[in-house]
Amino acid sequence: MQRTVLGRACLxxxxxxxVLVTVSNGQRRRGFPLPPAPPVQEQPAPEPKTSRRSDTVAMEREARELSALAASIPGDVEQLKKGLLPKDAVDKLKRIEKLSKQLRGQIQP
Incomplete structure (x- = not known):
């Protein structure tokens, strides 16, 4: 009887x-995982020259408008010193900001 108990304990x-060895082998990684493939970048089609021309015309028009608005701001600041707030001063500043962002976006690639 002792042999049977001892045999069962040993078994x-x-x-x-x-069981512990097989479980630990399942958790072990085999090498490093493969990195994902780089995304495929498509080359943009070149823009037709006509749109480039219209863009430059629009840029020139926006630049002139920006210049005119910026030139009118010192007069508005002088009126602010006197305690008067021109009603379109804030709108001018917002328009200046919008035009400058548009021009910057068109100039930078």
Missing amino acids: GSVLTIL
């Missing part, structure tokens, strides 16, 4: 060790 220990 139980061996089975437990076997």
